[in-house]
Amino acid sequence: MKNKDYYQIIGVPRTATQEEIKLAYRKLARKYHPDVSQDADAELRFKEIGEANAVLKDLEKRAAYDLAGESGQEFQPPPEWGGGFDFADGNGHSDFIDSLFGRHSADRRGQDQHAKVEIALEEAYSGVGRSITLRVPAIDEQTGRVAMQERVLNVRIPRGMHAGQHLRLTGQGEPGTGKGAAGDLYLEIAFHAHARFRAEARDVFMDLPLAPWEAVLGCTLPVDLPEGSVNITIPAGSVAGRQLRLKGRGIPGQPPGDLYAVLSVVLPQAVSEAEIQAYRSMAQAFNSFNPRSPMKGNSL
Amino acid sequence: MNNILAGSVIEEENCLTLVELCAASNASEEHVISWVIEGVLEPVGDTPEDWQFPGHALRRTRLALSFASHLEINPPGVALALDLLDQIAVLKARLRRTGFHSFAGHR
Numbered sequence: 077m078k079n080k081d082y083y084q085i086i087g088v089p090r091t092a093t094q095e096e097i098k099l100a101y102r103k104l105a106r107k108y109h110p111d112v113s114q115d116a117d118a119e120l121r122f123k124e125i126g127e128a129n130a131v132l133k134d135l136e137k138r139a140a141y142d143l144a145g146e147s148g149q150e151f152q153p154p155p156e157w158g159g160g161f162d163f164a165d166g167n168g169h170s171d172f173i174d175s176l177f178g179r180h181s182a183d184r185r186g187q188d189q190h191a192k193v194e195i196a197l198e199e200a201y202s203g204v205g206r207s208i209t210l211r212v213p214a215i216d217e218q219t220g221r222v223a224m225q226e227r228v229l230n231v232r233i234p235r236g237m238h239a240g241q242h243l244r245l246t247g248q249g250e251p252g253t254g255k256g257a258a259g260d261l262y263l264e265i266a267f268h269a270h271a272r273f274r275a276e277a278r279d280v281f282m283d284l285p286l287a288p289w290e291a292v293l294g295c296t297l298p299v300d301l302p303e304g305s306v307n308i309t310i311p312a313g314s315v316a317g318r319q320l321r322l323k324g325r326g327i328p329g330q331p332p333g334d335l336y337a338v339l340s341v342v343l344p345q346a347v348s349e350a351e352i353q354a355y356r357s358m359a360q361a362f363n364s365f366n367p368r369s370p371m372k373g374n375s376l
Numbered sequence: 377m378n379n380i381l382a383g384s385v386i387e388e389e390n391c392l393t394l395v396e397l398c399a400a401s402n403a404s405e406e407h408v409i410s411w412v413i414e415g416v417l418e419p420v421g422d423t424p425e426d427w428q429f430p431g432h433a434l435r436r437t438r439l440a441l442s443f444a445s446h447l448e449i450n451p452p453g454v455a456l457a458l459d460l461l462d463q464i465a466v467l468k469a470r471l472r473r474t475g476f477h478s479f480a481g482h483r
Contacts, residue, residue, distance in 0.1 A: 188402065232383075241387075
């Protein structure tokens, strides 16, 4: 495995001062902060620059890293440096290691830990089981050394959870020291991007494209929802942008969310003679219609 | 063999005390108090001992802590950043509602 070039990741020369490293890190952290950045791989970059910064900001660790680079050895940050702690399914941050090594008081409750879990929107309607792999440092009782261990948790994510909500797993966080109880594990729920549905808390939105005659004349359409198929009645005279609310068809809960079908109108292309003729007849029938004059009742 | 774990959902109405919020977010009480003073968090109750934070305060506190520790933003800066993120979220939600979701991302 090739060593990561932490200087390159942070974007500074090897001769950079601590102040320059700090400034460069801060700029990159701002750029790739997962809650700010629009970048698709922001979370990965943020983690990477975090790991580089954890080493370079500390003179002792930076010296060890430089030395390993000069001698051509493979550089592996020891677990007590804070790198390597990770949740395989999602993204976790913890100062478990620092706190483990930094404090020696007995009988202390373990810290709470966090991870993000992505589920499909449909799974929020039904509830779902997830297997979560945690890579956690643990003390080997025989050697007394810290080693990374994998822990697999099978978690039931109950029906009705929505993005941004947390699930607390009591006692599944950092182990306590002495007789201290273990901390809790918090799982933040996020939804996978869905091709058809968009969730906002418990409300769910979907696009419903209509042919012009369906919008104007009204119709009943079968529509697939996360929980199954329903028939939706489109009232006559519907316009693009109108939202039809299906009460209680959002994410389940007390109360459940609603589902909104956002109407759009799609104009068919006229290719055959009959189709072109249909548009011509329409133009004649609507000869007083001017789409560029402001229309009543169509304000945004 | 692992059992299947069932957790408890942190609902909006499941209010957290200052101590619980600090434990759950890994933020210090000093940090949380400074964010309450700046209006980042709005607990119910008069004194820190009485404060009750709604469920969504946990995510907000984690975000504030991340801004403070990674970006070295002070409490007024955290308040401004979170206010602007709130505004962006409202605008994105409005875009999503009207069908312009490709501009609004999926976060």
